[in-house]
């Protein structure tokens with residue numbers, strides 16, 4: 001047998017689920033079509049974003065080197081993968097890890113891929129995902145296939161879709177939870193993935209699950225939709241359900257989620273999520289991205305009206321087996337420990353163990369078992385470490401490993417007696433750092449390291465704070481030690497600074513005629529109570545003086561706090577004005593000549609500039625379902641070409657015909673979003689909406705293009721013999737039909753926007769403002 | 771076997787002489803002195819035995835790499851190379867050695883950085899093309915030895931394949947006597 005030359009060949013036989021394999025094939029074909037210029041760059045951008053393929057800093061093809069802007073040498077010759085995004089520029093790949101659950105095979109593959117396609121580092125994000133940086137787009141299909149072979153998909157990791165569904169990393173082992181939310185998070189993430197009702201959002205949609213209300217872990221109230229486990233006795237029987245929240249979200253304008261229902265019975269969880277999605281897709285803002293999250297829709301409508309609409313939608317939903325078929329599995333769901341429970345019983349305590357034990361180990365509800373946090377510096381893990389963690393998992397716990405929103409990795413179901421050996425094993429790969437979940441364990445978004453929107457270096461600052469705080473960790477007052485620091489590189493708050501005790505986000509200030517990186521100081525956010533409160537901004541401090549600011553604030557807290565006063569209460573009591581005074585002299589820096597380092601950022605010797613800021617891809621443009629479907633028709637036509645090349649004439653003819661049906665469906669979607677996949681319905685609707693009305697009508701060719709479609713239908717259905725010439729003709733006609741569909745779509749779009757402008761007094765599109 | 775994704779690492783003689791973060795500034799200054807070849811510097815100085823400090827480019831990344839706890843300059847060729855295997859090996863080794871020499875001569879390091887010519891690592895960063903097996907070694911060996919004959923100019927050397935199955939295919943190269951990277955580079959020029 002010959003050696004497989006591609007991962008597609010190697011993995012084709014058995015390892016990739018057909019659905020996932022098909023998804024990736026489609027993506028690869030879209031790449032090919034984009035290279036041929038057959039898909040618009042905006043459509044392609046959203047297509048790749050929906051598969052987790054993100055842009056990265058400098059991918060507009062230029063970079064400021066500290067003295068001048070350099071044009072980067074990229075061989076793609078003008079080809080782009082999105083607006084102002086050069087094809088060959090390395091990018092970021094986000095990999096969805098639902099509820100953070102990982103098994104050893106997955107950890108090994110993640111490690112391998114980081115070496116072969118990235119820079120050797122897997123990065124754990126603030127939403128339990130994994131990211132790679134500096135990935136070349138040509139490698140992404142292979143990368144996806146290798147992930148798919150271990151059951152991981154990157155689908156909808158980004159874009160205006162349902163993002164990774166997160167959950168408390170302690171779910172199932174927590175002492176406070178009502179029940180284990182893991183199976184519900186899993187079912188929800190599966191059910192909504194690729195669901196037709198979640199494909200037409202104006203913005204991303206984030207879901208989180210929590211096992212209880214009071215702790216921090218689930219961060220429910222900062223999510224678009226969040227579910228807290230609840231139980232209730234009904235007719236003498238315990239019934240599971242969820243306290244459901246909607247409309248939370250961070251970003252520049254953080255909103256706390258509103259209570260939707262105190263108790264949604266478990267069987268109603270998925271239909272309710274579906275109904276919420278439908279209302280959001282239908283009524284959510286589509287053009288003004290800045291106001292397109294569901295939080296704005298709910299704020300506009302009011303929660304009562306929103307609830308009414310959702311319930312009305314729920315009542316109309318055709319029943320779906322998937323809503324409930326997972327429930328019996330969910331009730332039985334239980335992780336099995338690898339080792340029997342055993343206490344440590346005094347046993348050996350290696351050096352450093354006690355200190356690590358104090359902060360990194362959690363006593364599980366199940367006696368004799370603990371969960372231990374492996375603290376990752378800035379969320380980063382090398383390939384060697386990740387592989388070693390996989391074998392540590394095999395040795396001690398098997399597959400009960402989770403990533404956390406604190407950018408760490410949690411090993412659950414460790415038998416207590418194994419702890420010293422476990423500690424030695426993680427220490428041997430330099431991952432035995434103590435202080436997890438303390439002020440030392442700073443989290444940060446990617447910031448200027450790799451993010452196009454980054455203003456200041458969040459990772460640079462986090463690294464510096466981590467060094468300084470861990471050096472004096474032993475001397476820190478307990479009240480200070482329990483505080484959390486979170487850093488974002490800009491106001492978008494990917495580092496979740498709003499919910500930290502001490503948060504920072506990057507801004508730029510002009511000082512002495514120079515741009516100077518600063519951080520806005522945000523104090524008093526609260527992680528507990530599922531991200532119970534958001535902090536308030538108290539003032540901007542130059543980046544290089546932030547460590548001093550942290551010192552001042554924490555010293556002041558220790559000095560002046562009233563007995564057992566929480567940091568939040570302390571901040572509230574002494575007030576913004578006084579805190580500003582505490583920081584006041586730190587806002588000043590020496591002149592540029594005297595101390596140029598203040599004019600550069602952490603870990604970056606270049607003089608600070610905003611020249612590198614790009615247009616962000618928190619998600620692509622809003623691409624309508626019609627545009628997506630048109631792109632799908634192009635891809636099907638491309639497949640027809642391939643069949644033709646291979647001499648598979650019948651397949652070529654059928655696929656060409658289907659590409660036309662798809663294009664017709666795209667147009668129908670403009671008017672009837674819910675058009676089915678049924679051929680007869682599509683053709684009937686296309687005929688009455690577009691042919692009879694002469695909307696799909698060419699000034700010169702008349703109804704010729706529509707006739708291609710209907711003639712092809714007769715031909716295919718009559719089972720006529722397919723000669724090579726006839727197949728070629730069908731493929732050519734399909735191309736003309738699809739071109740005409742594009743023209744029709746563009747015509748309708750421009751008419752629609754002209755009508756909108758005419759209706760608005762300023763002549764500008766008005767929807768969505770305010 | 772057609773070689774691609776060739777990586778080469780040469781090791782630093784006394785790593786403690788220079789802090790890892792010194793290379794951040796150096797790489798930025800190199801970028802300033804070139805024109806658009808490098809995209810960025812990535813700083814992993816917070817990691818233990820990690821990829822260190824990298825300079826990212828389209829064709830190849832260059833880094834001061836600390837994988838395995840052994841600091842060295844890693845030249846990671848990413849884009850496909852044309853030509854015979856001998857030509858490809860020559861091209862990657864030469865690029866690696868040139869960068870080593872350039873760092874040795876870097877004024878800000880004041881001669882504190884020296885690379886060892888007697889110890890190197892050859893690696894193929896592609897598990898499909900080059901699974902880490904004896905079979906791959908047999909396929910690569912002739913080409914590698916043919917090339918190393920020229921690189922080491924008759925000095926005895928030994929090859930040892932990395933036997934850890936989960937790691938990428940790699941081969942340690944050790945010469946019997948110490949030598950400098952400048953000499954190796956000269957051998958290649960000749």
Ligand code: HEM
Nearest residue numbers: 125126127128129206250251451452492493494616617618
């Ligand atoms: C306007 C653009 C953006 C907005 C408004 C935005 C907003 C946010 C918010 C509010 C979060 C985190 C809070 C949560 O858990 O919900 C988040 C997560 C995140 N963002 Fe952004 N972001 C934007 C663009 C970007 C870009 C360009 C990058 C880097 C390439 C980025 C990287 C991240 C990362 C790594 C996370 C953790 C997410 C995950 O794993 O799912 N963001 N973003």
Ligand code: SF4
Nearest residue numbers: 445451454489490494
């Ligand atoms: S907070 Fe800003 S800098 Fe950080 S990842 Fe998000 S968009 Fe980028």
